[in-house]
Amino acid sequence: MTAQTMSLERVGRAYLAEAKYESLRMLRAPAFAGPFLLIPVALYAFFGAIQSPASLAENPRLLTYLFTGFSVFGVMGPALFGFGMSVALERELGLLRLKRALPMPPMAYLTAKMLMAMLFSALTSLTITIAAIMLSPLPIGLDRYAGIAAINVMGTLPFCAIGLFIGARVSGRTAPAIVNVVYLPLIYLSGLFIPLPASIRFIALFSPAFHLNQLALSMAGVGSILSTAMHAAVLVGVTVLFAGLTARRISRTS
Secondary structure (H helix, E strand, C coil), X not given: CCHHHCCHHHHHHHHHHHHHHHHHHHHCCHHHHHHHHHHHHHHHHHHHHCCCHHHHHHCCCHHHHHHHHHHHHHHHHHHHHHHHHHHHHHHHCCHHHHHHHCCCCCCHXXXXXXXXXXXXXXXXXXXXXXHHHHHCCCCCCHHHHHHHHHHHHHCHHHHHHHHHHHHCCCCCCCHHHHHHHHHHHHHHCCCCCCCXXXXXXXXXXXXXXXXXXXXXXXXXXXXXXXXXXXXXXXXXXXXXXXXXXXXXXXXXXX
């Protein structure tokens, strides 16, 4: 039975079931859940706690930059690795062909992975927000904390698309290395934690992490060199571009 002949209720249940078990599978995998849920909040708590009053007086927005930077850092990993590594391995093992043979909606597999990545992003945003409020509260209200979290959860999608692009083209054996080759430059060349030299600062404009961080900073009340609409447009464009480049390939080769 195909999605076209299934009732809307059954289609919805199929999507929810696939998303539920994909999320449980990843939450129960310590090698995946542990680093992505614990490392961002631990690093934020450490770097936030060691800031001296003198450094905070010199740069009053330092804690805001740390908060948004580690929040973006926390949402990138589950999306890139959850798609890049697992899609590559499952494609190589023939799981995508098996999924296509099952009586389930054709997009349930990818939608489940996307919702899994967004769940991890929400959990990471929640833990970092709690750490910020308890250890080093920012001069913003709870509504802005919630707005930053919502931006980060939605900002998972461009990294899902990039991870999907990688997973659809490389083998399961080489996927971890390729994802890391993409992941680390996206962090460092976006200026999340270390300002880039003025001569190469334009490189950050090509990193979706930079644009997501700018949206989060804007929600926190920090200005940006570009408008909110332009940052959002870049993230939407990255999502559409990489998803479009891989959708047909997956449907043709899986």
